[in-house]
Amino acid sequence: MLEKKPNTNFDRKVLQKSSGTDNSSAPVDKVALSPLALEVAAKFRNESISPALFTGLMRIWEFAVVFLCGIGMYFAYVGIVEDHLFEYLIANILAAAFYVTFAQFSSGYRPSVLRKPFRFLGRLIICWIGVFSTLAVLAFLLKISAVYSRVWFTGFVIAGLLALMLSRILAAKLMRTLARTGRMERRAVIVGGGQNAEDLILALNKQPDNDIRICGIFDDRGDRRSPPIVAGYPKLGNISELIEFARVARIDMLIVSLPISAEERVLTLMQKLWVLPVDIRLSAHAANMRLQPRAYSYIGSVPMLDILDKPINDWDAIAKRLFDIVFSLFGIVLFSPVMLATALAIKLDSKGPVIFKQKRHGFNNEVINVWKFRSMYSDQCDPTARQAVTKNDSRVTRVGRFIRKTSIDELPQFFNSLTGSLSLVGPRPHAVSANSNNMLYNDVVDGYFARHKVKPGVTGWAQINGWRGEIDKPEKIVMRTEYDLNYIENWSLWFDLKILFLTPVRLLNTENAY
Numbered sequence: 068m069l070e071k072k073p074n075t076n077f078d079r080k081v082l083q084k085s086s087g088t089d090n091s092s093a094p095v096d097k098v099a100l101s102p103l104a105l106e107v108a109a110k111f112r113n114e115s116i117s118p119a120l121f122t123g124l125m126r127i128w129e130f131a132v133v134f135l136c137g138i139g140m141y142f143a144y145v146g147i148v149e150d151h152l153f154e155y156l157i158a159n160i161l162a163a164a165f166y167v168t169f170a171q172f173s174s175g176y177r178p179s180v181l182r183k184p185f186r187f188l189g190r191l192i193i194c195w196i197g198v199f200s201t202l203a204v205l206a207f208l209l210k211i212s213a214v215y216s217r218v219w220f221t222g223f224v225i226a227g228l229l230a231l232m233l234s235r236i237l238a239a240k241l242m243r244t245l246a247r248t249g250r251m252e253r254r255a256v257i258v259g260g261g262q263n264a265e266d267l268i269l270a271l272n273k274q275p276d277n278d279i280r281i282c283g284i285f286d287d288r289g290d291r292r293s294p295p296i297v298a299g300y301p302k303l304g305n306i307s308e309l310i311e312f313a314r315v316a317r318i319d320m321l322i323v324s325l326p327i328s329a330e331e332r333v334l335t336l337m338q339k340l341w342v343l344p345v346d347i348r349l350s351a352h353a354a355n356m357r358l359q360p361r362a363y364s365y366i367g368s369v370p371m372l373d374i375l376d377k378p379i380n381d382w383d384a385i386a387k388r389l390f391d392i393v394f395s396l397f398g399i400v401l402f403s404p405v406m407l408a409t410a411l412a413i414k415l416d417s418k419g420p421v422i423f424k425q426k427r428h429g430f431n432n433e434v435i436n437v438w439k440f441r442s443m444y445s446d447q448c449d450p451t452a453r454q455a456v457t458k459n460d461s462r463v464t465r466v467g468r469f470i471r472k473t474s475i476d477e478l479p480q481f482f483n484s485l486t487g488s489l490s491l492v493g494p495r496p497h498a499v500s501a502n503s504n505n506m507l508y509n510d511v512v513d514g515y516f517a518r519h520k521v522k523p524g525v526t527g528w529a530q531i532n533g534w535r536g537e538i539d540k541p542e543k544i545v546m547r548t549e550y551d552l553n554y555i556e557n558w559s560l561w562f563d564l565k566i567l568f569l570t571p572v573r574l575l576n577t578e579n580a581y
Contacts, residue, residue: 419445493524
């Protein structure tokens with residue numbers, strides 16, 4: 068299991084080259100993967116459930132199990148006694164909270180413990196005894212022990228223990244099923260081949276209860292220096308192909324097997340790989356230099372240096388998704404009269420559909436359909452955005468001019484956010500062929516595709532800071548990208564809330580909106 072330690076991430080500005088014309092961090096043209104790489108990538112197209120997420124859900128589940136056992140015993144034996152209902156309710160909540168806390172401190176939620184419920188049954192029993200010992204002491208000290216039924220207390224102890232044992236058995240069975248089907252694992256790619264990679268793979272495979280699934284090896288070196296098969300795993304391509312592979316397969320982690328001393332080569336790799344939404348670790352397994360133990364993260368006992376972490380991951384991703392659903396529904400209800408009026412106005416003003424669908428870059432550079440109210444004449448719409456809309460553009464309808472200035476044309480994207488192709492807040496998605504002075508944005512800005520490490524948004528940090536509208540100068544897309552990367556690095560739900568509530572105020576400035 069990967070144990071988190073203090074982050075030693077490289078500074079993004081070190082990885083991002085200062086040159087605005089060198090685009091080594093992302094290929095301009097789509098790289099063709101080998102048949103073997105495509106075959107392997109096809110096995111990992113579906114999302115996996117991280118062990119951290121599973122154990123978090125297990126904590127919530129067992130809290131509910133304990134609470135419901137206590138409530139069930141209360142209604143079965145005591146019944147509804149209004150005088151003491153509150154005391155019983157508090158006791159049940161405390162029992163659930165104490166159990167989860169004791170299990171946490173005794174490492175009861177480690178995947179290795181959850182996989183073997185009978186081996187660690189004694190640990191569960193000790194935690195459960197500790198719960199009721201603590202409750203008994205509290206009741207005695209507060210002089211309220213007479214309030215509680217001894218039958219309820221005994222029944223709760225027995226029923227709760229049986230329920231928790233059953234819960235652990237079912238959890239272990241579910242974990243085995245998920246692992247067997249490849250749904251619960253940390254999918255890793257080894258960067259760099261040869262002897263270093265072989266030593267690393269052998270060390271990882273020796274770890275008990277290892278949740279790392281090695282998907283393959285990528286290396287720029289030829290077969291003489293980097294064999295096509297290392298420790299039974301194939302070399303699937305070079306680093307440029309790895310970037311494309313990670314956009315096809317659902318990869319969680321890149322492990323760089325190069326020596327720590329090879330600073331220049333490691334930095335060159337990072338300047339290419341940092342745009343991907345994955346954890347990047349540098350193996351310290353064979354390093355002669357040893358840092359303090361807290362400087363490393365660990366896969367089992369194999370030390371790693373944290374280079375970059377995947378942004379908005381696990382519980383943060385769940386919280387952000389719930390945020391999107393709640394506020395998208397609120398926005399749809401709030402603005403439904405405006406959207407109905409706009410749809411009617413568009414229909415009366417010009418022929419054609421009310422909704423305009425445009426292909427844009429989404430999370431991890433995937434192509435998504437983004438919905439807008441149509442603001443151009445239907446025969447002059449530009450789905451590829453090769454020709455940017457300019458001031459007094461003749462392609463824009465009368466209604467379109469107004470809804471573009473006020474950003475009403477973006478309101479259908481609440482439905483994009485609700486269905487999950489967009490987030491409410493994030494880097495604004497650009498059309499796949501959007502350009503500035505006939506240069507694609509990824510040609511203008513080094514590291515442009517790092518914007519796609521998170522899901523794009525209906526509104527964003529760049530937009531509320533004035534970087535919206537026409538991109539007629541390279542500096543504008545540079546500044547948008549800089550604000551987007553700043554958002555990704557500093558994300559929080561409070562930050563999202565701030566951006567969301569500032570959006571209507573800042574959009575009153577329509578200077579650059581055509």
